Amino acid sequence: MPRMLDVSDAVRAEIGDEEADRLLAGENAPGSYDCTSCRTPGDSEQERTSTVLFVGDETAVLAFAHASCLPSQVVQVTEEQLQGAVRSIGGVAAGAAAAGEPQKSVPEQAVLGVTSGLVLIEGELHPALVVEPTTPIVRPGTSGPGDDFLPLLIEQGYTPMTELTSVPPVLHGWSVLLAVGQLHAVLQPSANGGQPVAWWQAHQPLQVTDSWRAAANKHQQVLMFAAPVGSIGRQPREDLLRESLDKAAAAGKLVAAALPLAGT
Secondary structure, three states: OOOOEEOOHHHHHHHOHHHHHHHHHOOOOOOEEEOOOOOOEEEOOOOOEEEEEEEOOOOEEEEEEEOOOOOOEEEEOOHHHHHHHHHHHHOOOOOOEEOOOOOOOOOOOOOEEEEEEEEEEOOEEEEEEEEEEOOOOOOOOOOOOOOOHHHHHHHOOOEEOOOOOOOOOEOOOOEEEEEOOEEEEEEEOOOOOOOOEEEEEEEEEEEOOHHHHHHHHHHOEEEEEEOOOOOOOOOOOHHHHHHHHHHHHHOOOOEEEEEEEEEO
């Protein structure tokens, strides 16, 4: 039965007409899948489904998403991300088939929890995003116990924080995409020097408070704090969020950077 698939021109150009036609005919497309954006089940026989091709330096991974979550597109990522971090951090769906290769199972994936709030540093309120994965993040190409979430970010330029007494350094090349007053993504530099790619992307734009948006427009940057799973938790109030950040910093479990604002 033909699937309700969307295959964009960009995806078709990458995978070729023959493969694209097979997908549209239902030969290689999945029936049910886990949406690469919102992580919930989808069915390409019952609802419009986007093909999303993650392209690294040497390999490509074809994933599927609800058309209401993501349009069909090609996403440029680094090979390192594609082999490991994209599965756990960037969100390639479990069971997504590598182009031209048999489908393989992958470990349980982490989802990045993102909380927005205002953080008082040096007498000024700064807009902040706090990122915490749901499970440990291991270094691409490795498995087993351990959590390399912070080391991976430190290698990208994030600064370890032992206390929140000063604003972390600006991390050039990264940015926070804010559009029409909503949070859309955290962007990182492209490996090939092209347009920035999404390190984290909201499957639906996240609302932020007027005070958070005003602070972001004032400073033209957002402070991003990241901590391993279990360090922060979902805090209902900003004072509790700050208390958790201070504890994580004191325990050596917090990295941060100031990311320029993209959008308004």
